[in-house]
Amino acid sequence: MSTAKNIRNTIHDSAKMLIDAYCADNIDDARLEAELLYGYAAGIERVTVIANGLDNPKNKDLEQFELLLDRRLNHEPLAYILGHKEFYNIDLLIGPGALIPRPETETIVEIALKTIYEHPQFNQEVTIADVGTGSGAIAIAIGMHAPHATIFAIDKSNEALIWAKKNIDKHKLQKQITLLHGDLLQPLNTTIDIVIANLPYIPTDELQSLPNEIVKHEPDLAVNGGEDGLELYRHFSKQLPQHLSKKNNSVIVEVGAGQIIFVQEILLENMSTHENTQIQIHRDLRQVRRVLEIRNN
């Protein structure tokens, strides 16, 4: 650490270190991370870190901050260090073993909620599956905004399910969300009206070119989509007919950039469609074609 004299200088120097270590792309992001880490170290809100900028750091806060900063400079993701991540305006507990929910995944929540609200059974009971639930992010966001929905959240990773359970407990959604362990839709023993999935979709060859935050710290099971990135969706598609409700069903999936047409072909191989089937492609906030929806109403 440099000869920083007050909190503001400490933050500034740390932000520069984060940029030099390729942990942040720009000074705004780097400052934000440094402020959050400092706040966590000192047990204060970020707004207080900023407000107290001209104070000298307490020794114990500085020591703690430097330990956290070292972890971050070692490319440990910020969310794993802080133990929290905000998703769809909801505070989620997060740590190694569960994928950190991404902002682009909020798109699938918005689409799923619209589909749930427009479902003919909305006022009675709609069954939802969140396949590959990870931290439980999608299931929890849906549970909080569609209290009538009955949700099954499935994952193959026991570690991820531990985080999902913590989040379900934190948000008191135990009655609404049932956690299931297993391969894709297989653990289900009831049919599902709306199946939602954000499955791993990065081609194996491309994994090594991803940031160290992902490659070294996030679970391979959460990102590795096999040779062309689509292996999980092929497997998922074959399981669909057995688990989808016979009518008024929808499948909503998140995919990687450029994959949507291929995933559409894969899903349509196994889904029965009719003249009213609607196929919609939705873009995320960066305008990437991110979510595919196949709706049979």
Ligand SMILES: C[S@@+](CC[C@H](N)C(=O)[O-])C[C@H]1O[C@@H](n2cnc3c(N)ncnc32)[C@H](O)[C@@H]1O
């Ligand atoms: C891309 S992450 C999505 C996590 C979370 N839904 C989100 O959006 O933040 C994919 C998830 O699928 C899980 N997964 C991978 N293969 C699976 C399988 N065969 N069956 C069930 N879940 C699987 C991973 O453990 C991981 O939690």
